Amino acid sequence: MTYLSLAPTTTRPREHLLSLRGITKRFGAVRALSGVDLDVYSGEVVALVGDNGAGKSTLVKILSGVHPHDGGTVTFGGNPVTIATPTHARDLGIETVYQDLSLCDNLDVVSNLWLGRELRRNGVVDEVEMEQRSWTLLRELSARIASVRLPVASLSGGQRQTVAIARSLIGEPSILILDEPTAALGVAQTAEVLNLIERLRERGLGVIIVSHNIADVQAVADRIVVLRLGRNNGNFRVAEVTSEVIIAAITGATDNSISHPGVPA
Amino acid sequence: MSAGDLADESNNKALPGAMRSLAGRLRGGDLGSLPVVLGLIVICIVFQLLNPTFLSSINLVNLTMQSAAVGIMSIGIVLVLLLGEIDLSVGSVSGLSSAILAVGFAQLGLPLPLVLLASLAAGAAVGLVFGLIRTLFGVPSFVITLGGLLGILGLQLFVLGKTKSINIPFDSLVVQFGQQWFLPPWASYTLVGLVVFVVAFGQVSLTRRREAAGLTSTSIAAICAGSLGLLAILGIAVWYLNLSRGVGAPFALFLALAALLQFFLTRTRWGKSVYAVGGNVEAARRAGIRVNRVYISVFVLCSMFAALGGLLAAARAASATSSSGGSDTNLNAIAAAVIGGTSLFGGRGSTLSAVLGILVIMSINSGLALLFVESYVQYIVTGAVLLLAVIIDSISRRSRAASGRA
Numbered sequence: 001m002t003y004l005s006l007a008p009t010t011t012r013p014r015e016h017l018l019s020l021r022g023i024t025k026r027f028g029a030v031r032a033l034s035g036v037d038l039d040v041y042s043g044e045v046v047a048l049v050g051d052n053g054a055g056k057s058t059l060v061k062i063l064s065g066v067h068p069h070d071g072g073t074v075t076f077g078g079n080p081v082t083i084a085t086p087t088h089a090r091d092l093g094i095e096t097v098y099q100d101l102s103l104c105d106n107l108d109v110v111s112n113l114w115l116g117r118e119l120r121r122n123g124v125v126d127e128v129e130m131e132q133r134s135w136t137l138l139r140e141l142s143a144r145i146a147s148v149r150l151p152v153a154s155l156s157g158g159q160r161q162t163v164a165i166a167r168s169l170i171g172e173p174s175i176l177i178l179d180e181p182t183a184a185l186g187v188a189q190t191a192e193v194l195n196l197i198e199r200l201r202e203r204g205l206g207v208i209i210v211s212h213n214i215a216d217v218q219a220v221a222d223r224i225v226v227l228r229l230g231r232n233n234g235n236f237r238v239a240e241v242t243s244e245v246i247i248a249a250i251t252g253a254t255d256n257s258i259s260h261p262g263v264p265a
Numbered sequence: 266m267s268a269g270d271l272a273d274e275s276n277n278k279a280l281p282g283a284m285r286s287l288a289g290r291l292r293g294g295d296l297g298s299l300p301v302v303l304g305l306i307v308i309c310i311v312f313q314l315l316n317p318t319f320l321s322s323i324n325l326v327n328l329t330m331q332s333a334a335v336g337i338m339s340i341g342i343v344l345v346l347l348l349g350e351i352d353l354s355v356g357s358v359s360g361l362s363s364a365i366l367a368v369g370f371a372q373l374g375l376p377l378p379l380v381l382l383a384s385l386a387a388g389a390a391v392g393l394v395f396g397l398i399r400t401l402f403g404v405p406s407f408v409i410t411l412g413g414l415l416g417i418l419g420l421q422l423f424v425l426g427k428t429k430s431i432n433i434p435f436d437s438l439v440v441q442f443g444q445q446w447f448l449p450p451w452a453s454y455t456l457v458g459l460v461v462f463v464v465a466f467g468q469v470s471l472t473r474r475r476e477a478a479g480l481t482s483t484s485i486a487a488i489c490a491g492s493l494g495l496l497a498i499l500g501i502a503v504w505y506l507n508l509s510r511g512v513g514a515p516f517a518l519f520l521a522l523a524a525l526l527q528f529f530l531t532r533t534r535w536g537k538s539v540y541a542v543g544g545n546v547e548a549a550r551r552a553g554i555r556v557n558r559v560y561i562s563v564f565v566l567c568s569m570f571a572a573l574g575g576l577l578a579a580a581r582a583a584s585a586t587s588s589s590g591g592s593d594t595n596l597n598a599i600a601a602a603v604i605g606g607t608s609l610f611g612g613r614g615s616t617l618s619a620v621l622g623i624l625v626i627m628s629i630n631s632g633l634a635l636l637f638v639e640s641y642v643q644y645i646v647t648g649a650v651l652l653l654a655v656i657i658d659s660i661s662r663r664s665r666a667a668s669g670r671a
Contacts, residue, residue, distance in 0.1 A: 087553060102551045104544035106612035107537075115541055116552035124532040128471070132478045153665070 015042040017174055017206045018063075018094075022072035025058050032058040033230045035072065040175060040206040045197060047217040047238075048210045050227035051250055056210050059227070060177055063208070064096035065089035077174070095168035096177040101160055103167075105153035109145060110134045112152050113167045137166050141199050144192070158189030162196055175206045182216045194220045214243045228252055300657050301606050301621045304650070308625060312632030319632055322508035328631050329506065330444075332623045333515035334359070334578035338598035339605075339619035340523055341570030344563045346602055347530075347543045349611025350399070350406040352567050354413035355598050358391055359575030360590025361417050364424040366439070366576055367431035367585030377438060381576060388572025389565050391417060396561030406564075414595070422587055430586040433579065443580025446514035450507045456517075457499045465492035515577050522570075523616040530615070539563060543612035574598070593644070600647065601626050604654040610662060625650065 018040040025033040033055045040046050050056050062069045065086040073080055076092055083089045089096070103112050110131050119126045119133075134148050143162045145155065152163055161181055168176055181197070182190045197220045200207050211217050217224060218238055226234035226249040234249035248254040312319040338355045345352045362384040369380035391413065398409050425431065433440050448456065468488045475482035506512050530536035541549040542559050550556045578594075579585045603609060604625050605618025626647055633643045 086551065090553070098551070100547075102545070102548035104541045104548050104612070106544035107540060111537060111541075115537070115549070116554045118534050118537055120534070125534060125537060128474045128478050128480065131480055135480075 014044065017042050017077065019075040020059075020072065021075070023059070023062065023069050023074070024071035025055075025062060025067065025069055031230055033062075033069075035231060036227065037232055038225060040208060042174065042206050043201055043204045044223065045201050045207045045209065045221045047221035047224045048208055048227065049212070049214070049217060049224060049246065049250060050233075053229070054227040054250075055230040056227055057179075058230075060096065060179060060208075060210055063089065063094055063175075063177060065094075090171060090173070093172070093174040094177065095171060095173040095175070097161075097164045097168050097179065097181065099180045099183060101164040103152045103160060103164060106151055108151055109148040109155075109163055112163055113137070113148075113170060115167070117170065134166075137169065138162075140203075141166055141169075141196055143196070156189060157185050158192040161185065161189075161193050165193075165196060165200070169200075169203075173205070175208065176200060178207065178209045180210055180212065182211065182213055190216060214246055217246075218243060226250055298606050298617060298621060301604060301618065301625060301654070304604075304653075305621065305625055305628065308628050308632065312628065312635070316632070316635045319635055322505055323510075324631060324635070326506055326510045326513065328624070328627050329516040330513045330581065331631070332627045333513065333519045334574045334581060335594060335597050335601065335626075336516075336519045336574075336619055336623035337522060337577065338571045338574035338594070339601040339623055340519075340526055340616050341567035341574075342599050342602040343605075343607045343614055343616050343619050344526070344539070344570075345406065345567045346607045346609060347539050347611060347614055348560065348563055349543050349609075350560075350563070351410065351599070351609075352395070352406065352413075352564070352571075353410040353595065353599070354391070354395075354417055355567065355571035355574070356590045356595025357414050357417035357421060358388055358568050358571035358590070359578060359594060360585075360588075361391075361421040361424065362388055362572035362575030363579035363585035363589040364421045364431075366579050367433055368424055368426070370437070370439070371431055371433045372428075381439075384572050384576055385569055388568040388570075388575075391572075392565035392568030393561065395568065396564035399564065400557040400560050418591075421590070425585070425587055430584060432584045435583055439576070439580045440583045442514055443577055444583065447511040448514065448517055450511060453503045453507060453512045454500070457496070457503050460499065461492055461496045464495060465489075468492075515581065518577075520620065523620050527616045535559070535562065540612055545612075571598075593647075597623075597626050597647070600651040600654075603658065604651060606654075606658075608658050608662065609655065610658075622654075 016039065018038070020036060020038040023033055023036045023038075024031070036055065036059060038046070038048075038059070048056050048059065058067065061067045062074075063083065065083040065088050068082055068084060074083065075081070076083075076094075081092065083092065083094070086096075104115065107115070110127070113134050114130045119129050121129065131148060138145055138148070141162065143159070143166065145159055145162065152160055155163065165176070165178070165181075178197070181193050185193060194216060197207060197209065201222075209217070209221065221238050224234070224236045224238060224241065224246060225232065226236075226246065228250065229252075233252070234246070234254075236246065236249075245254070309320060318324055338359055341355060342352060365384045365387055366380055369375045369383060370377055395406065395409050395413060398404055399406055465488060468483065468491070469485065472482040472485070472488065503512060530539060538549060538554045538559050541552065541554060542556055546556060549559075575590055579589060582589075601622030602614070602619055603622065605614075605620070605622025607614025607618040607622075629646050629650065630643055633646065
């Protein structure tokens with residue numbers, strides 16, 4: 001099949017983690033998604049781009065279990081699934097980092113990382129083990145965080161994003177969805193987060209980033225999937241595409257004119 | 266192996282580092298118990314200068330005895346404040362529980378354990394109803410518990426029936442506990458020793474584990490110094506109280522409950538989730554915490570603490586009346602938690618604030634009473650102190666936000 005050629009070509013074997021085919025979703029009279037396809041492989045960063053109302057958020061919510069899909073098939077790890085609840089998504093191994101990061105500002109980094117799944121020892125929370133593992137994880141991600149015992153409110157935007165991403169890794173997911181990870185970040189902080197995303201790819205995760213920022217997407221993604229008005233409107237390998245082409249696909253200047261290998265005619 | 270978190274300044278427990286991080290925290294608006302401790306010292310100095318009997322052993326023993334009942338209610342308030350909620354009904358719940366004790370035990374002659382259990386169960390039921398209404402309908406707790414305040418006052422009057430005031434026999438166990446039981450000196454010193462030993466032992470084993478895990482750890486010397494300091498403070502306090510009647514059983518119970526609850530708050534998953542829900546409900550929910558259960562458990566506990574406070578108040582007064590738990594009981598319990606430093610905005614505070622806050626309020630009451638000032642002054646002064654505490658809370662919240670520690 002054509003779209004298999006889009007699988008990242010490197011020496012490591014890639015696993016076809018997630019495959020969506022003809023996904024539809026309606027909210028009353030509004031067709032939010034009409035027949036969207038998406039593939040994610042391990043060790044691959046897929047950018048999901050599109051204008052407001054293109055269906056990015058709806059697609060993310062279907063994957064993270066907030067809304068069930070109406071039609072089409074979701075295949076995860078080779079098995080067809082319906083992601084019913086956020087917990088179900090998490091159990092499958094799909095973690096989502098929302099744009100608001102969902103951190104508790106009053107708690108320190110360790111507490112936030114382990115929130116809801118604290119390690120225990122003799123019935124009480126095991127702070128030592130959690131702190132040690134937090135440092136290990138943050139080091140693996142080359143995160144620049146001076147203290148894990150300060151409230152996260154005292155961290156910079158990039159550090160907060162790092163904590164939120166690190167937290168999603170604690171459950172060892174195979175797919176990580178990042179919703180606008182670089183929105184509202186400065187230049188240096190954006191670079192920090194983009195580095196982190198590279199590291200996630202090295203760990204073999206399938207990463208989906210939703211973004212408005214074409215420059216960031218081109219810097220970090222392997223593949224760009226464009227949505228427009230609830231349909232696929234382009235599926236590009238980053239190395240082979242210019243930002244003009246991407247923007248044309250987003251705005252609809254090139255409606256269906258690009259070859260979309262992932263979309264059946 | 267060198268420490269795995271050498272960069273972690275907040276874990277630098279060597280003295281200069283500790284001083285630096287403390288100064289940084291204070292500048293950042295993370296005041297903790299500091300304002301209330303300073304306030305307590307100022308209050309003590311002022312009243313002692315005005316009336317030298319204020320700091321006498323006899324007066325301080327009285328003060329601790331007055332603190333126990335409302336202090337226990339205040340522990341419950343700390344819990345609901347941690348969630349960013351409020352419970353205005355604790356006074357009424359304590360009154361209801363007083364009434365159940367008096368009617369059940371003194372009037373109907375039911376066995377004491379049964380009556381005590383019934384009072385606590387009534388408290389738990391009230392809290393359950395509040396928690397269910399809060400989680401099912403999303404009604405603000407301010408309104409729910411305002412309704413509770415009135416409704417439960419009605420229930421209290423119903424339980425009391427036509428008798429407006431019921432005396433509890435003076436020689437009964439419950440009144441003896443509330444009025445007459447004091448820890449014998451040997452027991453009080455043993456308890457102090459035990460507490461210091463447990464704290465020190467816990468810290469030493471923690472620091473051993475941190476060392477083994479390659480994390481920065483407190484030096485044994487620092488732990489020794491801290492433990493000796495704790496021993497000195499507790500030892501001197503107990504020695505001074507023992508100069509007259511000593512440490513009252515209700516006050517000891519209050520301190521034990523505060524310590525126990527603080528342990529649960531900081532060392533269990535439930536406690537962590539209370540702080541998390543108070544900090545960011547949506548984040549807590551997304552982290553898989555069953556938020557509704559946290560709300561319900563906290564409202565149940567708060568009302569149970571209120572019921573227990575009511576039992577102790579009735580025991581100390583040896584009676585229950587239609588005005589038990591009325592007047593300023595409710596507001597003192599809430600004011601104590603806030604004065605002690607628990608934030609009204611949720612997510613910040615500890616049960617220590619109930620202890621310190623109630624000591625401030627009762628010191629003001631006692632100090633003004635010793636000066637034979639009329640009671641209206643007492644209300645005005647307590648109100649002013651509460652406002653001051655809330656202002657400190659708001660300012661420190663603002664400076665936390667300014668220094669990025671909101």
